[in-house]
Amino acid sequence: MTLLTTLSTELDQMAQAGTLKRELPLRTPQGAVVEVEGKGEVIMLTSNNYLGLANHPAIVAAAEKAEGDYGYGLASVRFICGTQTIHRILEKRISEFFGMEETILYGSCWNANEGLFQTILTDEDAIISDELNHASIIDGIRLAKCRKERYKNRDVADLRRALDATRDARNRLIMTDGVFSMEGSLAPLPEMVQLAREHGAFLVVDDSHGTGVLGKTGRGTAEELGVFGKIDAYTSTLGKALGGSHGGFTTGPKVLIDYLRQKSRPYLFSNTLPPAVVMGSIAALDLLEKDTSFVDRLRRNTMHFRRGLTERGVRIREGITPIVPILIGDTAKAIAISAELLDHGIFVSGFGFPVVPQGQARLRCQISAAHTTEQLDRAITAIVEVGQKYGVVAG
Ligand SMILES: Cc1ncc(COP(=O)(O)O)c(C=O)c1O
The missing domain is CATH 3.40.640.10 (Type I PLP-dependent aspartate aminotransferase-like (Major domain))
Structure with a gap:
Protein backbone atom coordinates (compact mmCIF):
# COMPACT_ATOMS: atom_id res chain seq x y z
CA MET A 1 0.00 0.00 0.00
CA THR A 2 3.02 2.34 -0.15
CA LEU A 3 1.84 4.16 -3.25
CA LEU A 4 -1.60 4.84 -1.80
CA THR A 5 -0.05 5.98 1.47
CA THR A 6 2.15 8.43 -0.42
CA LEU A 7 -0.83 9.82 -2.28
CA SER A 8 -3.00 10.08 0.79
CA THR A 9 -0.24 11.90 2.72
CA GLU A 10 0.00 14.46 -0.04
CA LEU A 11 -3.77 14.91 -0.14
CA ASP A 12 -3.79 15.46 3.62
CA GLN A 13 -1.08 18.10 3.25
CA MET A 14 -3.12 19.89 0.58
CA ALA A 15 -6.20 19.76 2.79
CA GLN A 16 -4.25 21.25 5.69
CA ALA A 17 -2.83 24.00 3.50
CA GLY A 18 -6.36 24.81 2.27
CA THR A 19 -5.34 24.21 -1.34
CA LEU A 20 -7.62 21.29 -2.22
CA LYS A 21 -9.75 22.00 -5.24
CA ARG A 22 -13.47 21.55 -4.73
CA GLU A 23 -16.00 20.50 -7.34
CA LEU A 24 -19.36 22.12 -6.80
CA PRO A 25 -22.22 20.16 -8.41
CA LEU A 26 -24.59 22.29 -10.48
CA ARG A 27 -28.21 21.23 -10.60
CA THR A 28 -28.99 23.30 -13.69
CA PRO A 29 -27.51 23.89 -17.16
CA GLN A 30 -24.54 26.23 -17.48
CA GLY A 31 -25.63 29.86 -17.68
CA ALA A 32 -25.39 33.36 -16.21
CA VAL A 33 -27.20 32.00 -13.15
CA VAL A 34 -26.86 28.39 -11.95
CA GLU A 35 -28.12 26.44 -8.98
CA VAL A 36 -25.31 24.96 -6.90
CA GLU A 37 -26.24 21.96 -4.79
CA GLY A 38 -26.63 23.05 -1.18
CA LYS A 39 -26.11 26.75 -2.03
CA GLY A 40 -29.07 27.72 -4.20
CA GLU A 41 -28.94 30.13 -7.15
CA VAL A 42 -25.70 31.98 -7.76
CA ILE A 43 -24.28 34.17 -10.52
CA MET A 44 -21.81 32.17 -12.58
CA LEU A 45 -18.73 34.33 -13.01
CA THR A 46 -16.11 31.74 -13.83
CA SER A 47 -17.10 29.70 -16.86
CA ASN A 48 -15.86 29.80 -20.45
CA ASN A 49 -19.44 30.30 -21.62
CA TYR A 50 -18.34 33.56 -23.20
CA LEU A 51 -21.18 33.98 -25.68
CA GLY A 52 -23.80 32.41 -23.42
CA LEU A 53 -24.41 29.59 -25.92
CA ALA A 54 -23.94 26.63 -23.55
CA ASN A 55 -27.70 26.29 -23.13
CA HIS A 56 -28.92 28.28 -26.14
CA PRO A 57 -32.23 26.86 -27.43
CA ASP A 291 -24.53 38.99 -36.78
CA THR A 292 -22.14 40.40 -34.20
CA SER A 293 -24.69 40.81 -31.41
CA PHE A 294 -23.20 38.11 -29.14
CA VAL A 295 -19.67 39.44 -29.52
CA ASP A 296 -20.86 43.03 -29.05
CA ARG A 297 -22.74 42.16 -25.86
CA LEU A 298 -19.74 40.28 -24.49
CA ARG A 299 -17.52 43.30 -25.16
CA ARG A 300 -19.97 45.70 -23.49
CA ASN A 301 -20.32 43.45 -20.44
CA THR A 302 -16.57 43.03 -20.17
CA MET A 303 -15.93 46.77 -20.25
CA HIS A 304 -18.71 47.42 -17.73
CA PHE A 305 -17.27 44.85 -15.32
CA ARG A 306 -13.66 45.94 -15.71
CA ARG A 307 -14.57 49.61 -15.26
CA GLY A 308 -16.78 48.84 -12.25
CA LEU A 309 -14.05 46.94 -10.41
CA THR A 310 -11.36 49.50 -11.17
CA GLU A 311 -13.53 52.40 -9.99
CA ARG A 312 -14.14 50.59 -6.69
CA GLY A 313 -10.41 50.11 -6.11
CA VAL A 314 -10.09 46.42 -7.02
CA ARG A 315 -6.69 45.56 -8.49
CA ILE A 316 -7.22 43.68 -11.77
CA ARG A 317 -4.94 42.87 -14.66
CA GLU A 318 -5.78 45.52 -17.24
CA GLY A 319 -6.94 44.42 -20.65
CA ILE A 320 -9.83 43.92 -23.01
CA THR A 321 -10.61 40.23 -22.63
CA PRO A 322 -13.50 38.78 -20.60
CA ILE A 323 -10.91 37.00 -18.45
CA VAL A 324 -10.51 39.37 -15.50
CA PRO A 325 -7.98 38.14 -12.93
CA ILE A 326 -8.05 39.70 -9.46
CA LEU A 327 -4.65 39.27 -7.85
CA ILE A 328 -4.66 37.83 -4.34
CA GLY A 329 -1.17 36.27 -3.89
CA ASP A 330 -1.69 33.48 -1.38
CA THR A 331 -3.41 30.32 -2.66
CA ALA A 332 -5.32 29.53 0.54
CA LYS A 333 -6.58 33.12 0.74
CA ALA A 334 -7.79 33.00 -2.89
CA ILE A 335 -9.65 29.79 -2.17
CA ALA A 336 -11.17 31.22 1.04
CA ILE A 337 -12.34 34.37 -0.77
CA SER A 338 -13.85 32.24 -3.51
CA ALA A 339 -15.76 30.19 -0.88
CA GLU A 340 -17.05 33.32 0.82
CA LEU A 341 -18.14 34.84 -2.48
CA LEU A 342 -20.20 31.74 -3.10
CA ASP A 343 -22.04 32.46 0.14
CA HIS A 344 -22.69 35.94 -1.28
CA GLY A 345 -24.22 34.33 -4.38
CA ILE A 346 -21.21 34.70 -6.70
CA PHE A 347 -19.44 31.68 -8.20
CA VAL A 348 -15.85 32.61 -9.03
CA SER A 349 -12.87 30.26 -8.81
CA GLY A 350 -9.66 30.88 -6.97
CA PHE A 351 -6.53 29.58 -8.72
CA GLY A 352 -3.23 28.89 -7.05
CA PHE A 353 -0.02 26.96 -7.59
CA PRO A 354 0.58 24.91 -9.78
CA VAL A 355 -2.05 26.40 -12.14
CA VAL A 356 -0.33 29.78 -11.69
CA PRO A 357 3.18 30.49 -10.33
CA GLN A 358 3.76 30.32 -6.54
CA GLY A 359 2.64 33.54 -4.80
CA GLN A 360 0.46 34.68 -7.70
CA ALA A 361 -2.86 33.13 -6.69
CA ARG A 362 -5.87 34.89 -8.06
CA LEU A 363 -9.58 34.92 -8.56
CA ARG A 364 -10.36 34.51 -12.21
CA CYS A 365 -13.59 36.24 -13.19
CA GLN A 366 -14.95 35.45 -16.62
CA ILE A 367 -17.65 37.49 -18.24
CA SER A 368 -20.39 36.21 -20.51
CA ALA A 369 -22.65 37.83 -23.07
CA ALA A 370 -25.46 36.24 -21.08
CA HIS A 371 -24.85 38.33 -17.95
CA THR A 372 -27.17 41.24 -17.28
CA THR A 373 -25.79 44.57 -16.09
CA GLU A 374 -27.60 44.05 -12.80
CA GLN A 375 -25.86 40.68 -12.29
CA LEU A 376 -22.48 42.19 -13.02
CA ASP A 377 -23.13 45.04 -10.56
CA ARG A 378 -24.12 42.56 -7.86
CA ALA A 379 -20.91 40.65 -8.50
CA ILE A 380 -18.81 43.83 -8.25
CA THR A 381 -20.44 44.78 -4.94
CA ALA A 382 -19.83 41.31 -3.48
CA ILE A 383 -16.19 41.25 -4.64
CA VAL A 384 -15.54 44.64 -3.06
CA GLU A 385 -17.22 43.62 0.21
CA VAL A 386 -15.40 40.29 0.57
CA GLY A 387 -12.15 41.75 -0.78
CA GLN A 388 -12.20 44.44 1.92
CA LYS A 389 -12.75 41.82 4.61
CA TYR A 390 -9.66 39.91 3.46
CA GLY A 391 -7.60 43.07 3.02
CA VAL A 392 -7.14 42.74 -0.74
CA VAL A 393 -9.31 45.77 -1.52
CA ALA A 394 -8.78 49.10 0.24
CA GLY A 395 -11.59 49.82 2.74
C1 LIG B 1 -5.28 27.86 -24.27
C2 LIG B 1 -6.01 26.57 -24.09
N1 LIG B 1 -5.73 25.54 -24.91
C3 LIG B 1 -6.36 24.36 -24.79
C4 LIG B 1 -7.32 24.16 -23.84
C5 LIG B 1 -8.00 22.82 -23.74
O1 LIG B 1 -9.22 22.89 -24.41
P1 LIG B 1 -10.18 21.62 -24.38
O2 LIG B 1 -11.08 21.79 -23.19
O3 LIG B 1 -10.91 21.67 -25.69
O4 LIG B 1 -9.31 20.42 -24.27
C6 LIG B 1 -7.66 25.19 -22.97
C7 LIG B 1 -8.70 24.97 -21.94
O5 LIG B 1 -8.62 25.33 -20.81
C8 LIG B 1 -6.98 26.42 -23.09
O6 LIG B 1 -7.25 27.42 -22.26
Whole structure:
Protein backbone atom coordinates (compact mmCIF):
# COMPACT_ATOMS: atom_id res chain seq x y z
CA MET A 1 0.00 0.00 0.00
CA THR A 2 3.02 2.34 -0.15
CA LEU A 3 1.84 4.16 -3.25
CA LEU A 4 -1.60 4.84 -1.80
CA THR A 5 -0.05 5.98 1.47
CA THR A 6 2.15 8.43 -0.42
CA LEU A 7 -0.83 9.82 -2.28
CA SER A 8 -3.00 10.08 0.79
CA THR A 9 -0.24 11.90 2.72
CA GLU A 10 0.00 14.46 -0.04
CA LEU A 11 -3.77 14.91 -0.14
CA ASP A 12 -3.79 15.46 3.62
CA GLN A 13 -1.08 18.10 3.25
CA MET A 14 -3.12 19.89 0.58
CA ALA A 15 -6.20 19.76 2.79
CA GLN A 16 -4.25 21.25 5.69
CA ALA A 17 -2.83 24.00 3.50
CA GLY A 18 -6.36 24.81 2.27
CA THR A 19 -5.34 24.21 -1.34
CA LEU A 20 -7.62 21.29 -2.22
CA LYS A 21 -9.75 22.00 -5.24
CA ARG A 22 -13.47 21.55 -4.73
CA GLU A 23 -16.00 20.50 -7.34
CA LEU A 24 -19.36 22.12 -6.80
CA PRO A 25 -22.22 20.16 -8.41
CA LEU A 26 -24.59 22.29 -10.48
CA ARG A 27 -28.21 21.23 -10.60
CA THR A 28 -28.99 23.30 -13.69
CA PRO A 29 -27.51 23.89 -17.16
CA GLN A 30 -24.54 26.23 -17.48
CA GLY A 31 -25.63 29.86 -17.68
CA ALA A 32 -25.39 33.36 -16.21
CA VAL A 33 -27.20 32.00 -13.15
CA VAL A 34 -26.86 28.39 -11.95
CA GLU A 35 -28.12 26.44 -8.98
CA VAL A 36 -25.31 24.96 -6.90
CA GLU A 37 -26.24 21.96 -4.79
CA GLY A 38 -26.63 23.05 -1.18
CA LYS A 39 -26.11 26.75 -2.03
CA GLY A 40 -29.07 27.72 -4.20
CA GLU A 41 -28.94 30.13 -7.15
CA VAL A 42 -25.70 31.98 -7.76
CA ILE A 43 -24.28 34.17 -10.52
CA MET A 44 -21.81 32.17 -12.58
CA LEU A 45 -18.73 34.33 -13.01
CA THR A 46 -16.11 31.74 -13.83
CA SER A 47 -17.10 29.70 -16.86
CA ASN A 48 -15.86 29.80 -20.45
CA ASN A 49 -19.44 30.30 -21.62
CA TYR A 50 -18.34 33.56 -23.20
CA LEU A 51 -21.18 33.98 -25.68
CA GLY A 52 -23.80 32.41 -23.42
CA LEU A 53 -24.41 29.59 -25.92
CA ALA A 54 -23.94 26.63 -23.55
CA ASN A 55 -27.70 26.29 -23.13
CA HIS A 56 -28.92 28.28 -26.14
CA PRO A 57 -32.23 26.86 -27.43
CA ALA A 58 -31.05 26.77 -31.08
CA ILE A 59 -27.99 24.75 -30.11
CA VAL A 60 -29.85 22.38 -27.81
CA ALA A 61 -32.43 21.82 -30.59
CA ALA A 62 -29.66 21.16 -33.15
CA ALA A 63 -28.04 18.64 -30.80
CA GLU A 64 -31.35 16.87 -30.14
CA LYS A 65 -32.11 16.69 -33.84
CA ALA A 66 -28.62 15.32 -34.52
CA GLU A 67 -29.21 12.44 -32.12
CA GLY A 68 -32.47 11.64 -33.92
CA ASP A 69 -30.90 11.86 -37.38
CA TYR A 70 -27.38 10.52 -36.74
CA GLY A 71 -27.58 8.58 -33.48
CA TYR A 72 -25.75 8.88 -30.18
CA GLY A 73 -22.23 7.89 -31.14
CA LEU A 74 -20.04 6.40 -33.85
CA ALA A 75 -18.30 3.71 -31.81
CA SER A 76 -15.21 4.30 -33.88
CA VAL A 77 -12.37 6.61 -34.77
CA ARG A 78 -12.61 8.79 -37.85
CA PHE A 79 -10.54 6.74 -40.30
CA ILE A 80 -12.15 3.38 -39.56
CA CYS A 81 -15.90 4.11 -39.71
CA GLY A 82 -16.35 7.27 -37.68
CA THR A 83 -16.75 9.99 -40.29
CA GLN A 84 -20.28 11.23 -41.04
CA THR A 85 -21.16 13.89 -43.59
CA ILE A 86 -21.70 16.33 -40.70
CA HIS A 87 -18.09 15.97 -39.53
CA ARG A 88 -16.91 17.10 -42.94
CA ILE A 89 -19.43 19.96 -42.91
CA LEU A 90 -18.20 21.20 -39.53
CA GLU A 91 -14.58 21.01 -40.70
CA LYS A 92 -15.46 23.07 -43.77
CA ARG A 93 -17.33 25.63 -41.69
CA ILE A 94 -14.37 26.05 -39.33
CA SER A 95 -11.95 26.42 -42.25
CA GLU A 96 -14.14 29.16 -43.74
CA PHE A 97 -14.50 30.90 -40.37
CA PHE A 98 -10.72 31.09 -39.97
CA GLY A 99 -9.97 31.68 -43.66
CA MET A 100 -7.93 28.46 -43.76
CA GLU A 101 -7.72 25.66 -46.34
CA GLU A 102 -8.55 22.68 -44.14
CA THR A 103 -9.51 21.62 -40.63
CA ILE A 104 -9.16 18.44 -38.58
CA LEU A 105 -11.45 17.79 -35.60
CA TYR A 106 -10.20 16.30 -32.35
CA GLY A 107 -11.92 15.18 -29.15
CA SER A 108 -10.62 18.36 -27.49
CA CYS A 109 -8.16 21.17 -28.02
CA TRP A 110 -5.98 19.32 -25.53
CA ASN A 111 -5.85 16.49 -28.07
CA ALA A 112 -5.23 18.93 -30.94
CA ASN A 113 -2.15 20.31 -29.17
CA GLU A 114 -1.03 16.88 -28.04
CA GLY A 115 -1.30 15.60 -31.58
CA LEU A 116 0.47 18.44 -33.35
CA PHE A 117 4.14 18.84 -32.42
CA GLN A 118 5.10 15.17 -32.00
CA THR A 119 3.56 14.46 -35.41
CA ILE A 120 5.19 17.12 -37.55
CA LEU A 121 8.53 17.90 -35.87
CA THR A 122 11.63 15.66 -35.67
CA ASP A 123 15.02 16.03 -33.99
CA GLU A 124 16.10 18.13 -36.95
CA ASP A 125 13.42 20.71 -36.10
CA ALA A 126 12.76 23.13 -33.23
CA ILE A 127 9.73 24.37 -31.37
CA ILE A 128 9.76 27.81 -29.79
CA SER A 129 7.11 28.26 -27.14
CA ASP A 130 5.87 31.02 -24.82
CA GLU A 131 6.63 30.17 -21.17
CA LEU A 132 3.00 30.74 -20.14
CA ASN A 133 1.44 28.57 -22.84
CA HIS A 134 -1.40 26.30 -21.79
CA ALA A 135 -0.67 22.96 -20.09
CA SER A 136 -1.81 21.07 -23.19
CA ILE A 137 0.90 22.80 -25.23
CA ILE A 138 3.52 22.10 -22.57
CA ASP A 139 2.57 18.41 -22.46
CA GLY A 140 2.30 18.27 -26.24
CA ILE A 141 5.84 19.62 -26.51
CA ARG A 142 7.07 17.02 -24.00
CA LEU A 143 5.95 14.32 -26.42
CA ALA A 144 7.84 15.79 -29.35
CA LYS A 145 11.41 14.71 -30.10
CA CYS A 146 12.47 18.06 -31.54
CA ARG A 147 14.66 20.78 -30.02
CA LYS A 148 12.79 22.95 -27.55
CA GLU A 149 13.25 26.63 -26.82
CA ARG A 150 11.14 28.69 -24.43
CA TYR A 151 10.82 32.48 -24.48
CA LYS A 152 9.56 34.86 -21.80
CA ASN A 153 5.84 35.54 -21.79
CA ARG A 154 4.87 37.86 -24.68
CA ASP A 155 8.46 39.07 -24.92
CA VAL A 156 9.28 39.81 -28.55
CA ALA A 157 12.98 40.45 -27.89
CA ASP A 158 13.30 37.08 -26.16
CA LEU A 159 11.43 35.40 -29.01
CA ARG A 160 13.98 36.91 -31.40
CA ARG A 161 16.75 35.47 -29.22
CA ALA A 162 15.09 32.04 -29.33
CA LEU A 163 14.81 32.26 -33.11
CA ASP A 164 18.48 33.21 -33.41
CA ALA A 165 19.42 30.31 -31.11
CA THR A 166 17.63 27.82 -33.36
CA ARG A 167 18.84 29.23 -36.67
CA ASP A 168 20.40 25.91 -37.70
CA ALA A 169 17.20 23.87 -37.26
CA ARG A 170 15.59 22.49 -40.43
CA ASN A 171 12.09 23.79 -39.60
CA ARG A 172 10.95 25.98 -36.74
CA LEU A 173 7.49 26.27 -35.25
CA ILE A 174 6.52 29.16 -32.98
CA MET A 175 3.65 28.30 -30.65
CA THR A 176 1.62 30.73 -28.58
CA ASP A 177 -1.71 31.07 -26.84
CA GLY A 178 -3.71 33.87 -28.48
CA VAL A 179 -5.14 34.82 -25.07
CA PHE A 180 -3.26 33.69 -21.97
CA SER A 181 -5.96 32.04 -19.96
CA MET A 182 -4.76 32.91 -16.47
CA GLU A 183 -3.81 36.50 -17.37
CA GLY A 184 -6.38 37.59 -19.91
CA SER A 185 -3.50 39.11 -21.89
CA LEU A 186 -2.94 38.84 -25.66
CA ALA A 187 0.05 37.49 -27.55
CA PRO A 188 1.81 40.25 -29.55
CA LEU A 189 0.71 38.67 -32.83
CA PRO A 190 1.63 41.51 -35.24
CA GLU A 191 5.26 41.44 -34.09
CA MET A 192 5.24 37.64 -34.02
CA VAL A 193 3.94 37.43 -37.60
CA GLN A 194 6.76 39.69 -38.70
CA LEU A 195 9.43 37.74 -36.82
CA ALA A 196 8.11 34.43 -38.10
CA ARG A 197 8.33 35.75 -41.66
CA GLU A 198 11.81 37.17 -41.20
CA HIS A 199 13.03 33.82 -39.85
CA GLY A 200 11.01 31.52 -42.09
CA ALA A 201 9.29 30.00 -39.04
CA PHE A 202 5.76 28.55 -38.93
CA LEU A 203 3.45 30.40 -36.50
CA VAL A 204 0.67 28.50 -34.71
CA VAL A 205 -1.79 30.17 -32.34
CA ASP A 206 -3.91 28.28 -29.80
CA ASP A 207 -6.89 30.63 -29.78
CA SER A 208 -9.09 28.73 -27.36
CA HIS A 209 -9.96 31.89 -25.40
CA GLY A 210 -10.01 34.17 -28.46
CA THR A 211 -12.25 32.18 -30.78
CA GLY A 212 -15.75 33.65 -30.77
CA VAL A 213 -14.59 36.22 -28.25
CA LEU A 214 -12.21 38.74 -29.78
CA GLY A 215 -12.26 40.74 -33.00
CA LYS A 216 -15.26 42.52 -34.45
CA THR A 217 -16.74 39.28 -35.78
CA GLY A 218 -15.37 36.90 -33.14
CA ARG A 219 -12.66 35.48 -35.38
CA GLY A 220 -10.23 35.78 -32.55
CA THR A 221 -7.04 37.39 -31.35
CA ALA A 222 -5.60 37.85 -34.85
CA GLU A 223 -8.72 39.73 -35.95
CA GLU A 224 -8.54 41.86 -32.81
CA LEU A 225 -4.92 42.76 -33.50
CA GLY A 226 -5.31 43.31 -37.27
CA VAL A 227 -3.41 40.23 -38.49
CA PHE A 228 -6.27 37.93 -39.44
CA GLY A 229 -5.16 35.88 -42.46
CA LYS A 230 -1.49 36.11 -41.47
CA ILE A 231 -1.31 33.24 -38.97
CA ASP A 232 -0.06 29.94 -40.42
CA ALA A 233 -2.35 27.65 -38.39
CA TYR A 234 -4.55 27.61 -35.32
CA THR A 235 -5.59 25.14 -32.69
CA SER A 236 -8.77 25.95 -30.80
CA THR A 237 -11.70 24.51 -28.88
CA LEU A 238 -15.42 23.96 -29.32
CA GLY A 239 -15.69 23.78 -25.54
CA LYS A 240 -15.70 27.47 -24.70
CA ALA A 241 -17.40 30.25 -26.75
CA LEU A 242 -18.57 27.95 -29.56
CA GLY A 243 -21.26 26.19 -27.55
CA GLY A 244 -19.18 25.07 -24.60
CA SER A 245 -19.60 21.34 -25.03
CA HIS A 246 -16.54 19.48 -26.16
CA GLY A 247 -14.15 19.09 -29.05
CA GLY A 248 -11.24 20.87 -30.60
CA PHE A 249 -9.52 21.32 -33.92
CA THR A 250 -6.46 22.33 -35.87
CA THR A 251 -7.06 24.52 -38.91
CA GLY A 252 -4.44 25.54 -41.45
CA PRO A 253 -2.88 24.68 -44.81
CA LYS A 254 -4.26 21.57 -46.53
CA VAL A 255 -0.94 19.76 -46.55
CA LEU A 256 -0.58 20.16 -42.77
CA ILE A 257 -4.08 18.86 -42.11
CA ASP A 258 -3.72 16.00 -44.62
CA TYR A 259 -0.54 14.96 -42.81
CA LEU A 260 -2.18 15.14 -39.37
CA ARG A 261 -5.09 13.00 -40.60
CA GLN A 262 -2.59 10.30 -41.53
CA LYS A 263 -0.32 10.45 -38.50
CA SER A 264 -1.70 12.36 -35.51
CA ARG A 265 -2.14 9.86 -32.69
CA PRO A 266 -5.04 11.42 -30.71
CA TYR A 267 -6.94 11.59 -34.04
CA LEU A 268 -6.08 8.06 -35.11
CA PHE A 269 -6.60 6.34 -31.77
CA SER A 270 -9.46 8.20 -30.06
CA ASN A 271 -13.15 8.28 -30.82
CA THR A 272 -14.82 10.65 -33.23
CA LEU A 273 -16.89 13.59 -31.93
CA PRO A 274 -20.53 12.62 -31.28
CA PRO A 275 -23.18 13.89 -33.72
CA ALA A 276 -24.90 16.08 -31.11
CA VAL A 277 -21.64 17.98 -30.50
CA VAL A 278 -20.98 18.34 -34.22
CA MET A 279 -24.42 19.74 -35.02
CA GLY A 280 -24.42 21.88 -31.86
CA SER A 281 -21.11 23.41 -32.96
CA ILE A 282 -22.45 24.10 -36.45
CA ALA A 283 -25.45 25.83 -34.85
CA ALA A 284 -23.05 27.91 -32.71
CA LEU A 285 -21.18 29.02 -35.85
CA ASP A 286 -24.53 29.86 -37.48
CA LEU A 287 -25.39 32.18 -34.58
CA LEU A 288 -21.96 33.76 -34.51
CA GLU A 289 -21.84 34.35 -38.27
CA LYS A 290 -25.40 35.73 -38.53
CA ASP A 291 -24.53 38.99 -36.78
CA THR A 292 -22.14 40.40 -34.20
CA SER A 293 -24.69 40.81 -31.41
CA PHE A 294 -23.20 38.11 -29.14
CA VAL A 295 -19.67 39.44 -29.52
CA ASP A 296 -20.86 43.03 -29.05
CA ARG A 297 -22.74 42.16 -25.86
CA LEU A 298 -19.74 40.28 -24.49
CA ARG A 299 -17.52 43.30 -25.16
CA ARG A 300 -19.97 45.70 -23.49
CA ASN A 301 -20.32 43.45 -20.44
CA THR A 302 -16.57 43.03 -20.17
CA MET A 303 -15.93 46.77 -20.25
CA HIS A 304 -18.71 47.42 -17.73
CA PHE A 305 -17.27 44.85 -15.32
CA ARG A 306 -13.66 45.94 -15.71
CA ARG A 307 -14.57 49.61 -15.26
CA GLY A 308 -16.78 48.84 -12.25
CA LEU A 309 -14.05 46.94 -10.41
CA THR A 310 -11.36 49.50 -11.17
CA GLU A 311 -13.53 52.40 -9.99
CA ARG A 312 -14.14 50.59 -6.69
CA GLY A 313 -10.41 50.11 -6.11
CA VAL A 314 -10.09 46.42 -7.02
CA ARG A 315 -6.69 45.56 -8.49
CA ILE A 316 -7.22 43.68 -11.77
CA ARG A 317 -4.94 42.87 -14.66
CA GLU A 318 -5.78 45.52 -17.24
CA GLY A 319 -6.94 44.42 -20.65
CA ILE A 320 -9.83 43.92 -23.01
CA THR A 321 -10.61 40.23 -22.63
CA PRO A 322 -13.50 38.78 -20.60
CA ILE A 323 -10.91 37.00 -18.45
CA VAL A 324 -10.51 39.37 -15.50
CA PRO A 325 -7.98 38.14 -12.93
CA ILE A 326 -8.05 39.70 -9.46
CA LEU A 327 -4.65 39.27 -7.85
CA ILE A 328 -4.66 37.83 -4.34
CA GLY A 329 -1.17 36.27 -3.89
CA ASP A 330 -1.69 33.48 -1.38
CA THR A 331 -3.41 30.32 -2.66
CA ALA A 332 -5.32 29.53 0.54
CA LYS A 333 -6.58 33.12 0.74
CA ALA A 334 -7.79 33.00 -2.89
CA ILE A 335 -9.65 29.79 -2.17
CA ALA A 336 -11.17 31.22 1.04
CA ILE A 337 -12.34 34.37 -0.77
CA SER A 338 -13.85 32.24 -3.51
CA ALA A 339 -15.76 30.19 -0.88
CA GLU A 340 -17.05 33.32 0.82
CA LEU A 341 -18.14 34.84 -2.48
CA LEU A 342 -20.20 31.74 -3.10
CA ASP A 343 -22.04 32.46 0.14
CA HIS A 344 -22.69 35.94 -1.28
CA GLY A 345 -24.22 34.33 -4.38
CA ILE A 346 -21.21 34.70 -6.70
CA PHE A 347 -19.44 31.68 -8.20
CA VAL A 348 -15.85 32.61 -9.03
CA SER A 349 -12.87 30.26 -8.81
CA GLY A 350 -9.66 30.88 -6.97
CA PHE A 351 -6.53 29.58 -8.72
CA GLY A 352 -3.23 28.89 -7.05
CA PHE A 353 -0.02 26.96 -7.59
CA PRO A 354 0.58 24.91 -9.78
CA VAL A 355 -2.05 26.40 -12.14
CA VAL A 356 -0.33 29.78 -11.69
CA PRO A 357 3.18 30.49 -10.33
CA GLN A 358 3.76 30.32 -6.54
CA GLY A 359 2.64 33.54 -4.80
CA GLN A 360 0.46 34.68 -7.70
CA ALA A 361 -2.86 33.13 -6.69
CA ARG A 362 -5.87 34.89 -8.06
CA LEU A 363 -9.58 34.92 -8.56
CA ARG A 364 -10.36 34.51 -12.21
CA CYS A 365 -13.59 36.24 -13.19
CA GLN A 366 -14.95 35.45 -16.62
CA ILE A 367 -17.65 37.49 -18.24
CA SER A 368 -20.39 36.21 -20.51
CA ALA A 369 -22.65 37.83 -23.07
CA ALA A 370 -25.46 36.24 -21.08
CA HIS A 371 -24.85 38.33 -17.95
CA THR A 372 -27.17 41.24 -17.28
CA THR A 373 -25.79 44.57 -16.09
CA GLU A 374 -27.60 44.05 -12.80
CA GLN A 375 -25.86 40.68 -12.29
CA LEU A 376 -22.48 42.19 -13.02
CA ASP A 377 -23.13 45.04 -10.56
CA ARG A 378 -24.12 42.56 -7.86
CA ALA A 379 -20.91 40.65 -8.50
CA ILE A 380 -18.81 43.83 -8.25
CA THR A 381 -20.44 44.78 -4.94
CA ALA A 382 -19.83 41.31 -3.48
CA ILE A 383 -16.19 41.25 -4.64
CA VAL A 384 -15.54 44.64 -3.06
CA GLU A 385 -17.22 43.62 0.21
CA VAL A 386 -15.40 40.29 0.57
CA GLY A 387 -12.15 41.75 -0.78
CA GLN A 388 -12.20 44.44 1.92
CA LYS A 389 -12.75 41.82 4.61
CA TYR A 390 -9.66 39.91 3.46
CA GLY A 391 -7.60 43.07 3.02
CA VAL A 392 -7.14 42.74 -0.74
CA VAL A 393 -9.31 45.77 -1.52
CA ALA A 394 -8.78 49.10 0.24
CA GLY A 395 -11.59 49.82 2.74
C1 LIG B 1 -5.28 27.86 -24.27
C2 LIG B 1 -6.01 26.57 -24.09
N1 LIG B 1 -5.73 25.54 -24.91
C3 LIG B 1 -6.36 24.36 -24.79
C4 LIG B 1 -7.32 24.16 -23.84
C5 LIG B 1 -8.00 22.82 -23.74
O1 LIG B 1 -9.22 22.89 -24.41
P1 LIG B 1 -10.18 21.62 -24.38
O2 LIG B 1 -11.08 21.79 -23.19
O3 LIG B 1 -10.91 21.67 -25.69
O4 LIG B 1 -9.31 20.42 -24.27
C6 LIG B 1 -7.66 25.19 -22.97
C7 LIG B 1 -8.70 24.97 -21.94
O5 LIG B 1 -8.62 25.33 -20.81
C8 LIG B 1 -6.98 26.42 -23.09
O6 LIG B 1 -7.25 27.42 -22.26
